[in-house]
Amino acid sequence: MPYRWTPPAPDGQTKLTLWPHNSLPPKGLAAFVLATFVMLLVPLSAVLGTVLLWGLLPFLLLALFGMWYALEKNGRDRQILEVLTLDPTEAHLVRRDPRGPERHWNSNTYWVSVSLHENGGPVPFYVTLKGSGREVEIGAFLSEDERKALYADLSQRIRQLARP
Incomplete structure (x- = not known):
């Protein structure tokens, strides 16, 4: 599950940290690009020593670079971190995007309500x-199942904190 609760502190404060699932770590990216490069060399071996090699090589290298760039950009765009700090008196949410300023939200924990929007949001079960x-x-x-689990978990934690 790409979120984690810290154990409650003696004063009742707890933190929820959320991040996107990253299925392709940097070493996996390097291995994938290398394997793709090796697979691209196999058909080039048939035209080795001919003028045709120089006609095909730039396009194959451009395709390899395009794939690497797209995967790198996707990895950078997924560097999102959300931290929700809850205590008996205040709820504070901080969202760190890969580009742009941090966004903050504060509220009294007693008045915080958690909603699950099955339709109408940018994603189902928003x-x-x-x-x-x-x-x-x-x-x-x-993911959809993770958002459902988050909703149930978050609702329970806020109820416990705000209404003892």
């Missing part, structure tokens, strides 16, 4: 927090 006159998304990058 989870939001509402409080202090604002409604903010949380965990939109998670």
Whole structure:
């Protein structure tokens, strides 16, 4: 599950950290690009020593570079981190995107409500927090099942903190 709760501190404060699932780590990316390069060399061996090699080589290298660039960009775009800090008096959400400023949201924990929007959001089973006159998304990058589990877990934690 790409989210983790810290154990509650003596003062009741707990943190929820969420991040997108990253199925291709940097070593996996390097291995995939290398394997693709080796596979591209196999058909080139038939035209080795001919003028045709120089006609095909730039296109194959361009395809390899394009694949590497797209995978690298996808990895950079998935460097999202959301941290929700909950204590008996305040809820504070911080979202760090790969580009752009951090976004913050605060509310009194007692007034925070967690909503699960089955339809109508950017993704199915969209989870939001509402409080202090604002409604903010949380965990939109998670899978559908993970968002459902997050909703149940988050609802229970906020109920326990705000209404002892």
